[in-house]
Amino acid sequence: MTHVRHSEELRAAARHFGRRRFLTVTGAAAALAFATQLPAAGAAAAAELDARRVAEDPFTLGVASGDPLPSSVLLWTRLAPRPFEPEGGLPAERVSVHWELAHDERFTRTVRRGLAIAHPEFRHAVHVEVEHLDSDRVFFYRFRVGDWTSPVGRTRTAPAPGARNSELKLAAVSCQAYHDGYFTAYGHLAQEDVDVVFHLGDYLYEYAVNATGGARAYTDRRLPDLFNRETLTLEDYRLRYALYKSDPDLRAAHAAHPFVVTWDDHETENNYAGDIPENGVPPEEFLLRRAAAYRAYWEHQPLRRPQQPEGPDMKLYRRLRFGRLAQFDILDTRQYRSDQAYGDGWQVPGPESEDPARTLTGAAQERWLLDGWQASDARWNVLPQQVVLSERRDRSTADFKLSMDSWDGYPASRQRILAGAEAAGVENLMVLTGDVHVGYGLDIKADFRDPGSQTLGTEIVATSISSGKDGADRPSNHDRLMQANPHLRFFNGRRGYVTVALGEESARADFRTVPYVTRPGAPVTTAASYVTEAGDPGLKPA
Incomplete structure (x- = not known):
């Protein structure tokens, strides 16, 4: 209880970090406080920039859409004529x-148009929620x-709540370390016929990227120091998002499909x-860093208003x-x-990891999930999330040992979730995982x-877009x-993504991989395909 009360006090401090408090902290904490303490949009920017003064292309980071609803789409862009500069190349106006x-790519049949304001306080990011649209439409x-x-971006609305739609094709992606290689897989995903893309975490990495782009080994340009x-x-996080979104394959995938995003650890800090x-950073300093990371995440992702963060908290x-x-x-x-x-690595499980009080989701989110399953009448209940849910023993x-950073480090939390799914009568549970x-x-x-x-269900784990460099078909x-995990039906260590076609009677997963990412231009192939039948969970080769 003491830790919970202290945690709430720190969150409150990070939300309301004023000048007096700023003057009492030192070093990195002071810098973080200054970086995160910004006014609400519009409060400090009365001046408006004459658009005719924008002399360079402001759409260098592309466009995106996300979280499709039956009558609404969410559109995103961020204005940054010079994205590798701290202000993005625009004045504070x-x-x-x-x-x-x-309805059409040439805009001869316009459905809606409007005006949005890009505020400098949010580094000129724009989130437009377009309402009152027809359901199940492309x-x-x-933007201008x-x-x-x-x-031009392409997006869609979801089918109506009671619609008896018979098919849906999704893609799942995760883990895109810029310094580990090219985002070639995204170029191929942009050409896929999918309805929605789920990003399962590690959209960026907090680690340094050197002048040659790490494993990309640029010879024709150098990145800023x-x-x-x-x-x-x-500012660090904002610039890192600008670097990642400068990748043409990532921009192409965002323009081609609506994304549903969630984070893991590297959007803030490893593990x-x-x-x-x-590491041993004071909690108040880490919460300021978390506030900075969460704010930059929202600014650069196609997310709706309910996801806008408040200090170090973001639902x-x-x-x-x-x-x-x-x-x-x-x-x-x-x-x-x-x-x-026992730390955050692979450890022998014991009383500490098996403590029933331990949670991976927190009590409120766990209750929300189980209540949602109780009320669900969907054919497939899909759980897009971050870390491997199924047990993974490292030897027979x-x-x-088990990974303490995955659900294996929180077995009581996992058991509550699976028991809740069973109690709710969830017959077709599918878990989508990254990491x-x-x-x-x-x-x-x-x-x-x-x-x-x-x-009880099926877990589909999407490999990384680039993290881990080229990888191998059969890791060591x-x-x-x-051998140690008989429930493990498929294992491949190349980079890529997975597509899942959901139907009334079955679901098919295609594991799409590229042979290399440390140089551009890799082709994509299907490493394997598996199906799971509705009412009969478990994976079988297609």
């Missing part, structure tokens, strides 16, 4: 941004500032747990429906979790110690993990 939504959108027109340090301040940092878990076919409960397993047991002997830089297909068992126990631990 408001900018009027015209937006347009149409739309095209674009002065004489400049953005690239300001990227060659770990992200700590709000943090709630308000507990990876990212939320629910989306696609007719009667699918309910998506998007989790946040980072912000509310208990600290990792009795001295096996581990490999592709897995797993059967979710009632008792992972007993291969013959009931199969492939045979060992396959």
Whole structure:
């Protein structure tokens, strides 16, 4: 209880960090305070920039859409004529941004148009929620500032709540370390015929990126030195998002499909747990860093108003429906979790990790999830989230270790979730996961110690876009993990993404991989395909 009360006090301090408090802290904490203490949009920017003064293309970071609803789409862009400069190349003035939504890519059949204000306090990011649209429709959108027109984006609305839609194709992606290679997989994903993309975390990494782009090994250009340090301040995170969104393949994927995003750890700091940092940084200092990271995340992602952060807090878990076919409960397993047991690596499980009080979701999110399943009438209940839910033993002997940063480090929390799904009568549970830089297909068992126990659902793990560099079809631990975990049906260590086609009778997962990312231009192939039948969970080769 003492820790909870102290945590709330620190959150309040980070939300209301005033000048007097700023003058009492030192070093990095002071810099963070200054970076995160910004006024609300419009409060400090009475002047408006004449759009005719924007002399360079302001749409260098592309366009995006997200969180499709039956009658609404969310459109995003950020104005940054010079994205690698701290201010993005614009003065601290408001900018009027015209937006347009149409049925066709040439905009001969316009549906809606309007005006949005890009505020300097949010580094000229724009979030437009377009309402009162027809359900289950494809739309095209674009933005204009002065004489400049953005690239055209494609998005869609979800089917109506009671619609008996019979098919939906999604893609799942995760883990895109810029310094580990090219985002080639995104270029291929942009060409896929999918309805929605779920990003399952690690959209960026806090680590330094050197002048040659790390493993990208640029020879024709050099990145500014300001990227060659770990992200700590709000400006650091904003610049890092600008670097990532400068990638043409990432921009192409965002323009082609609506994204539903959730974070893991690296959007803030490796393996943090709630308000507990990876290293011995004072909690008040870490919460300021978290506030900076969360604000930059919201500024640069296609998220709606309810997700706008308040200081170091941001409610990212939320629910989306696609007719009667699918309910998506998007989790946040980072912000509310208990600290990792025995450190955050692979450890022998014991009383600390098996403590029933430990949680990966926090009590409020757990209750929200279980209540949502109780009320669900969807054919498929899909859980997009971050870390591997199924048990993963590192060896088949009795001295096996488990990852303390995954659900294996929180087995009581996992059991409550699975028991809740079973109690709610969820027959077709599918978990979408990222984090581990490999592709897995797993059967979710009632008792992972007993291969013959009931199969409760299916877990599809999307490999990384680039993290881990080129990878391998059969990683060095492939045979060992396959032997130690009979419920592990598929394991591949290349980069790429996964597509899942949901239907009334079955779902098909295609694991799409590229052979290399340390140089551009890799082709994409399907490494394997698996199906799971409605009412009969478990993966079978397609």
